[in-house]
Amino acid sequence: MHILTKEEMKKIDKLTSEEYGIGSEILMEQAGISIYNEIIKNFKKNTHFLFVLGTGNNGGDGLAAARLLYNEGYKNLKIIIIGNNQSNLFKKQLEIIKKFKFDNFIKYDKNFENHVSTADCIIDGLIGIGLKDDLKEETQEVINIINSKKRGIVISIDIPSGIDANTGKISKNAIKADKTITFGSYKLGHIFFPGREYSGKIIVAPLSFPKDLFSLSHRELVTSDMVKKLLPKRPKFSQKYDFGNVLILAGSSEFPGASVLSAIGAQKIGAGLVKLITPSSLSSSVLEHEPGIIYKSLNKNKFSLRDIDIISKDIKKASVIVIGPGLGRSNETMQFVRNVVEYSTSPIVVDADALYAVDALALRKNIVLTPHVGEMQRIVRTDEIDIRQNYDYTEYFAKNKKATIVFKDVTTTITNGEKTYFNITGNTALSKGGSGDLLTGIIAGLIAQGLNVMEASIIASYLLGRTAEIVSAEKTEYYTTPLDIAKNLYKALLEVINA
Numbered sequence: 199m200h201i202l203t204k205e206e207m208k209k210i211d212k213l214t215s216e217e218y219g220i221g222s223e224i225l226m227e228q229a230g231i232s233i234y235n236e237i238i239k240n241f242k243k244n245t246h247f248l249f250v251l252g253t254g255n256n257g258g259d260g261l262a263a264a265r266l267l268y269n270e271g272y273k274n275l276k277i278i279i280i281g282n283n284q285s286n287l288f289k290k291q292l293e294i295i296k297k298f299k300f301d302n303f304i305k306y307d308k309n310f311e312n313h314v315s316t317a318d319c320i321i322d323g324l325i326g327i328g329l330k331d332d333l334k335e336e337t338q339e340v341i342n343i344i345n346s347k348k349r350g351i352v353i354s355i356d357i358p359s360g361i362d363a364n365t366g367k368i369s370k371n372a373i374k375a376d377k378t379i380t381f382g383s384y385k386l387g388h389i390f391f392p393g394r395e396y397s398g399k400i401i402v403a404p405l406s407f408p409k410d411l412f413s414l415s416h417r418e419l420v421t422s423d424m425v426k427k428l429l430p431k432r433p434k435f436s437q438k439y440d441f442g443n444v445l446i447l448a449g450s451s452e453f454p455g456a457s458v459l460s461a462i463g464a465q466k467i468g469a470g471l472v473k474l475i476t477p478s479s480l481s482s483s484v485l486e487h488e489p490g491i492i493y494k495s496l497n498k499n500k501f502s503l504r505d506i507d508i509i510s511k512d513i514k515k516a517s518v519i520v521i522g523p524g525l526g527r528s529n530e531t532m533q534f535v536r537n538v539v540e541y542s543t544s545p546i547v548v549d550a551d552a553l554y555a556v557d558a559l560a561l562r563k564n565i566v567l568t569p570h571v572g573e574m575q576r577i578v579r580t581d582e583i584d585i586r587q588n589y590d591y592t593e594y595f596a597k598n599k600k601a602t603i604v605f606k607d608v609t610t611t612i613t614n615g616e617k618t619y620f621n622i623t624g625n626t627a628l629s630k631g632g633s634g635d636l637l638t639g640i641i642a643g644l645i646a647q648g649l650n651v652m653e654a655s656i657i658a659s660y661l662l663g664r665t666a667e668i669v670s671a672e673k674t675e676y677y678t679t680p681l682d683i684a685k686n687l688y689k690a691l692l693e694v695i696n697a
């Protein structure tokens with residue numbers, strides 16, 4: 199599923215009309231029908247509806263839906279229209295509904311609170327993708343009353359009014375919907391917070407948009423279907439060397455645990471061989487969890503420059519290298535990281551402390567950087583932009599670095615600057631030390647099996663998030679740890695494979 203900006207949606211709308219002859223009037227009628235269909239599934243004819251509409255095409259969709267319901271015998275409908283600048287299609291819909299003898303238009307006055315609190319269902323068609331600048335005062339007031347006085351279900355048309363469709367940000371105020379019915383495809387505002395939360399359950403009504411037109415967007419949502427198609431094959435006639443060789447360079451005496459989770463992640467996702475090299479000796483924990491992992495310690499506190507000589511054979515043999523988790527950030531270790539990155543031509547997953555070392559290096563497409571919010575903020579070195587909602591900055595950064603970025607957040611952005619994927623699986627069970635290390639290992643384990651860094655990052659992000667959801671449904675988001683997730687990775691895998 200492509201994820202669109204409002205400009206892309208408008209372009210698709212225009213092309214659908216100009217190139218395919220399906221005009222906006224038809225699309226609006228279809229939008230109305232899809233809202234109507236969703237409503238009749240859930241509400242009886244005696245339901246009290248309040249349609250709160252603006253005067254643009256979002257409001258026009260609302261008028262079409264109200265008329266269809268009215269025509270079908272839903273008689274407890276009230277419509278309130280906010281604003282004066284009626285769009286042509288809105289005007290037309292208003293004429294049509296009047297021809298059906300609907301006349302229960304109410305005014306915005308002191309009784310509005312009462313209308314809101316007595317409605318079983320409020321339909322929000324105030325503003326869709328046409329939001330401009332800050333919300334006007336009256337609209338803010340209307341939204342405030344709906345959010346605070348509603349008793350029934352709130353359904354937003356296209357996007358909750360007040361949410362910016364390109365960023366998910368709130369303009370002064372926004373409708374808190376239980377459900378949002380959007381058209382054609384998701385907009386970015388549906389998947390970035392707070393828009394994602396304000397949208398409630400999102401339903402995408404396809405309308406008659408030609409599918410090919412959506413490829414003008416280079417951004418997609420990661421879905422279970424996509425993951426299923428990308429999963430590496432495991433041919434019967436094979437042996438461990440066919441599933442790749444992961445080398446993990448991680449850990450220090452100060453942070454011994456991180457490397458263990460990376461190694462387990464790589465092993466559990468199906469890599470043929472996983473070799474973990476740490477500077478200082480770990481407690482026996484890694485082998486207790488997975489005796490199949492090959493483990494070597496260099497018997498020192500941290501990696502330093504010369505260590506590359508000792509491990510050069512391992513580097514040459516590796517089909518993918520993980521570098522970073524728990525390394526620490528001493529100058530010597532940073533130099534070691536730079537040497538490994540420059541020495542090897544294999545795919546490399548650069549995480550955690552190692553992210554700071556590659557700052558000044560020219561990277562390449564088979565290098566994937568996996569920063570979380572704090573790391574991203576520090577490596578892009580700017581406080582001026584809100585990095586969490588600036589996916590285009592992340593894309594720019596990836597393009598500039600010539601690398602692939604997995605920006606780990608509640609909505610994870612996976613991009614090489616040309617194509618971008620957003621993953622929305624996961625929950626707060628992942629907001630814990632160690633989940634990033636686990637992700638890194640899973641990405642590497644998939645690259646080892648022959649996937650490119652983008653494909654591996656898409657699958658790993660989805661499975662990590664989905665497993666967190668499955669495990670925490672049983673154990674809660676408080677209790678679930680990265681190790682629980684690692685051990686249950688098979689549950690999300692099975693769900694995808696059997697879907």
Ligand SMILES: NC(=O)C1=CN([C@@H]2O[C@H](COP(=O)(O)OP(=O)(O)OC[C@H]3O[C@@H](n4cnc5c(N)ncnc54)[C@H](OP(=O)(O)O)[C@@H]3O)[C@@H](O)[C@H]2O)[C@@H](O)CC1
Pocket residue numbers: 207208210211225226229252253254255256257259281282283285324325326327328329330331332333334337355356357381
């Ligand atoms: N694209 C498609 O393919 C299809 C699109 N369709 C539908 O069209 C919608 C887009 O319609 P659109 O372009 O007419 O804009 P829209 O969202 O109604 O916003 C304009 C209204 O908002 C108001 N308003 C704006 N800013 C404001 C503010 N700060 N504060 C207060 N008010 C503000 C503005 O008021 P004004 O400023 O003009 O007084 C005007 O009333 C789209 O979301 C979808 O629902 C479907 O029919 C199917 C096919």
Ligand SMILES: [K+]
Pocket residue numbers: 256322323324325326354355356357358359
């Ligand atoms: K809306």
